[in-house]
Amino acid sequence: MQSQNRLFDDFVKVMNGAAGTIAGMTREAQAAVQDRAREWIGGLDLVSREEFEAVKAMAAAAREENEALKARLDALEGRAGKAAAKPAAGKGRSRPAV
Template sequence: MSDRPRIFDDLAGVAGGAFSALAGVREEIGAMVRARVDETLGSLNLVRRDEFEVVREVATRARLAQGEMENRIARLEERVSDLEASLTNPAPHTGG
């Protein structure tokens, strides 16, 4: 005679099968949710983080270059203005 009645073995088997089935259902639901989220995100035309970082770096460099060019143009405009002023108001010649 066994220590446990057979009914407990049967219940344990049913419970184990139920847990296995629930684990499988859980995995299947997780896979469906992931697929749905991926599909939804794909339809939103989102940018990947690495692509965003590259574009941000390009924009930062462009802003720096723009500032340098604005400074250079300002210096050139000042030189042109000085040259124009010297041509219209020549300095008196103090030759000897």
């Protein structure tokens, strides 16, 4: 009975060592995959969330400014059209052409 227990104890020690080795290999493999993923993602030239939100806010401000300038231009064109139309309408032929 003693020899069977000793064989079983040795087997348990080997299995514990193997489990520890496998756990260590798993941690190393996981770290290597994470490093590769960071390198790959770093090379993609992606923007951060903060940069994206800043550009989005600037685009919204530019859009509002564009709309304001368009309204101003429409108003100026309206005034210019009215000013050009008044003298043409007010011109009458009081003298005959020679």
